[in-house]
Amino acid sequence: MTSLTEENYLKAIYTLINAVDKKASTNEIAKKMETKASSVTDMLKRLNEKGLVDYEKYKTVQITEKGKQVAISIIRKHRLWEYFLVENLNFGWDEVHDIAEQLEHIESIELTNKLDEFLGFPKFDPHGDPIPNSKGVFPSRESKKLSDAKIDSEIVIIGVEDHSTNFLNFLSEMNIELGTELSIKTKHSFDNSILVVNSENQKITLSQKVANNLFIKIKHEN
Amino acid sequence: MTSLTEENYLKAIYTLINAVDKKASTNEIAKKMETKASSVTDMLKRLNEKGLVDYEKYKTVQITEKGKQVAISIIRKHRLWEYFLVENLNFGWDEVHDIAEQLEHIESIELTNKLDEFLGFPKFDPHGDPIPNSKGVFPSRESKKLSDAKIDSEIVIIGVEDHSTNFLNFLSEMNIELGTELSIKTKHSFDNSILVVNSENQKITLSQKVANNLFIKIKHEN
């Protein structure tokens, strides 16, 4: 039995460990969980006791296979529910995260799998994040960023790195969503911003920060 | 803010008060909540403090308008989710209650209303229980029991009083579900059992206990 709180800690630890150049230190976990470092220490002891993490004091924590499976299962549910909310209930992609934060803790393997089937076994959620299957395996995908795209190439937006409502709203204003096709026109070397053109011939200038937060698939490299 | 636990207590108190010949005594609440009377007393103090119930010690509790609205909102969510699970995810009507017990606590009025819309604003859940609308109003319905049906009348099963998996399984074995049409043939006075015939000419004998747990609509009274 894992409590709602334990599940949230495991998810945070898992994503911290799997992010580049980040480690699951007490402070990092506290920041992600919006709690205090002392609370994290308490929880790490408990998770260690339950065999969900390997923890020795003053050393950075490692997640066990058991803990990893819990984390992946929570991520699977989160992303499936987000997909449901956007595709079936007509929510915007910027409105679903908080609701999915609640739904991801509903405990019923049968429910998760039937939901997956009902949705048609989607591989990616509304933000382009991969959805692990019922065995916990993530679909693979080349993950290039818009900032890596070459001039004159044609690309499709397939995901976002930053999931904040702020960023998603900004993209909507720029007429960018998942599936949007863009041609790369110019890269300005003085600020690394990129000029792109969409299928309706609109010119859009995107800052390096924005380009760094967009995952793409390359259609053509001229 | 109402916690998950408070919501469950309010739902229990509400249904106890609205059931015939039952009052929301400490012991009754404890029985329904599968907890101890002393825990109930603690919770009643807290709910009273929050203005969700009117409670004075040693007197039976009353629910306030505020508490009633919370309870109805939980019931609304419970029944909408049950409907979704049966209609969209292909669960059986005997499998959905426990999952709905979890889903009913998801907090998002927008989600509830969008789910309602997605489902086509259903009026009754898979067990025939009325679903309150977004304003908390229950659809009305004549609620006759099968045990009240007259000989030679034709009726439709529209609901169950007993929601236990046991009873629902039994009904499935008897080929009875919501919408099943039956003709009342004989009432045996010595044990009050009823002989009915379904649309496929199957003869089914139902005990008084069963007949007392089935809500019906009358189609014909010959």
Place this chain on the structure above:
DNA sequence: TAAATTTTTTAGACTCATCTAAATTTAATA
């Protein structure tokens, strides 16, 4: 390497929700 700073852990306290055992009040019965 020693001092200063940052990170992490511990100690102790708090809330929510629960329990058992005992005390109190209410209801039933003789």
Place this chain on the structure above:
DNA sequence: TATTAAATTTAGATGAGTCTAAAAAATTTA
């Protein structure tokens, strides 16, 4: 009405999860 029984509340304890303040360890800087 007095006694007994049942229902209810109080007292005190526990566990999960959190916090602040202080101590201890690790890291950085001089």
